[in-house]
Amino acid sequence: MDNGTKDTETKQSIGGKDRRIVQICSLASGSNGNAYYVQCEGVSLLVDCGISFRELSNRAKKRGIDLKQLSALFITHEHSDHVRGMKVMTNHLKHVNVYMTAGTKKNVKEYYMPINRSRVHLIGQESETVVGPFKVRSFAKPHDVPEPVSYTIEVENGATIGVYTDIGEVTDRLRDELSKCDMAFLESNYDVEMLRKGHYPQNLKDRIVGGDGHLSNRQAYDLVSSLPADSRLKCLILSHISADNNKPEIVRDVFGSLSYRMRIEVASRHDVGLLFGDMPWQDGCDD
Numbered sequence: 001m002d003n004g005t006k007d008t009e010t011k012q013s014i015g016g017k018d019r020r021i022v023q024i025c026s027l028a029s030g031s032n033g034n035a036y037y038v039q040c041e042g043v044s045l046l047v048d049c050g051i052s053f054r055e056l057s058n059r060a061k062k063r064g065i066d067l068k069q070l071s072a073l074f075i076t077h078e079h080s081d082h083v084r085g086m087k088v089m090t091n092h093l094k095h096v097n098v099y100m101t102a103g104t105k106k107n108v109k110e111y112y113m114p115i116n117r118s119r120v121h122l123i124g125q126e127s128e129t130v131v132g133p134f135k136v137r138s139f140a141k142p143h144d145v146p147e148p149v150s151y152t153i154e155v156e157n158g159a160t161i162g163v164y165t166d167i168g169e170v171t172d173r174l175r176d177e178l179s180k181c182d183m184a185f186l187e188s189n190y191d192v193e194m195l196r197k198g199h200y201p202q203n204l205k206d207r208i209v210g211g212d213g214h215l216s217n218r219q220a221y222d223l224v225s226s227l228p229a230d231s232r233l234k235c236l237i238l239s240h241i242s243a244d245n246n247k248p249e250i251v252r253d254v255f256g257s258l259s260y261r262m263r264i265e266v267a268s269r270h271d272v273g274l275l276f277g278d279m280p281w282q283d284g285c286d287d
Contacts, residue, residue, distance in 0.1 A: 022159045024183055025275045027051070027059045029165075029239045029267035034082050036163050036185050036239075037065060040155050043132035045072040047151055047163040048082040053089045059272035067093060072131045074138075075100040076166065077148035078107040090114040099123050099136070103147025125149050133157070139177065142168035144212040152177045159183070160232070165240040168212040170223045179227055183235040183276065185267070186224070188254075189214035190245040198245050208245075217246065217254045224258060231261070235276055239267040 027035040033051035037044060037060075044065075049056065060067050073089070073096055076082055090096050091114070098120045100108075105122065114120055123129060125140040125147055133156040138149040143166045153161045162177055162184035178184060195205055195216075207213050215223075220238065227233060236258075238251050248266045255264050267273050 021277055022155050022157060022161070022183075023275055023277045024161055024185075024235075024237075025063055025065065026185065026237055026239060026267040026273035027056060027065075029185075029273070030241060030243065030269035031081050032243070032269060033084060034165065034240065035085070038134070038153055038161055039065070039069070040133045040157065040159075042069055043071055043134070044069045045074065045131055045134060045136070045153075046070055047074045048076055049073055049085040049089050050081040050083060051085050053085050053092055056085055056089065062272050063275045065275070070096050072096060072129075072136075073098045074129075074136060074151055075104055075108075076141075076150065076163070077143060077145045078104045078109075079145065079166070080109070080112070082166075083108055083112045086112050087114055090116070090119060094119075097121055097131075099129055101125055101138075101147035101149060103145070107146055123149075137177075139173055141166070141174070142171065142212050144168070144207065144210075150174070150177070152180065162186070167215050168210060170215070170219055175223060175226065178223065178233065179231060182232050183237075184233060185237045185239045186220055187215045187240045188217050188220040188238040188246070188251050188266075189240050190216050190242045191247070191250050192216050192218060194247075194250075195242075195245040200244070214240070214242075217251055221254050221258075224255070229261070233262050235263045235265075237265045237267050237273065237276070241266060241269060243269060 023039045025037040027037050028051045034048040036047040070093055102122050123138055127138045129136045135154040137152045141148050141150045151163045159182045160180050162181040165187040167187055251266050
């Protein structure tokens with residue numbers, strides 16, 4: 001980058017380091033669709049695309065997000081609430097490259113796959129992919145599909161963002177990855193008592209609480225509270241909240257005791273979330 005106005009406007013000194021602004025946003029979160037946005041220096045990527053392109057576009061506009069800046073879509077696994085909008089989005093945004101594991105590609109329904117298969121790139125469950133200022137690290141997670149992954153996104157400015165949903169149990173690897181994050185989307189899917197007393201059939205309840213299902217509020221809380229007091233994590237967006245077995249107010253109550261350590265938000269199932277940044281003067285995480 002040259003030394004013109006763009007360089008001056010996008011860099012600030014914090015703790016002796018120059019940092020470029022990073023922004024994140026939940027465009028959709030829940031069993032009705034997931035899409036998580038990360039942007040730096042005019043380059044952006046999306047993790048999952050589980051809502052229609054029209055709805056994705058409408059929500060992006062509410063936050064001034066330009067989807068034409070998208071460079072890549074990273075898919076976590078094959079379930080429709082994570083891939084439903086992939087085909088139409090990549091048809092409209094023909095420059096976007098799509099990354100997924102071989103197990104995901106094999107099992108995604110054909111009508112969700114991009115028309116231009118040359119834009120689909122296979123990654124391993126342990127891989128690193130560089131897209132502009134981002135280094136996207138995949139790692140295996142416990143979920144009931146072949147080769148599912150979570151993503152940790154390292155940015156050239158030193159910031160690290162995690163996208164961790166659809167996880168059956170807390171693993172040492174997940175704990176290690178979260179400990180490196182400045183900002184993270186973390187699943188807090190269900191309240192144990194609501195699920196136990198709810199209307200779901202027993203086999204579905206067993207799937208959710210099993211080691212290849214989802215994280216409960218308590219599991220997510222125990223994970224975050226186990227991080228060191230001086231953890232880098234300053235912005236936590238609790239995600240993939242169940243419509244039937246959880247409530248945002250329950251999630252906020254469970255995590256309330258951690259609010260002095262970090263900014264805590266609950267991702268909406270029905271609308272775009274706030275646009276968060278890693279800089280203290282933004283409507284974001286270090287205020």
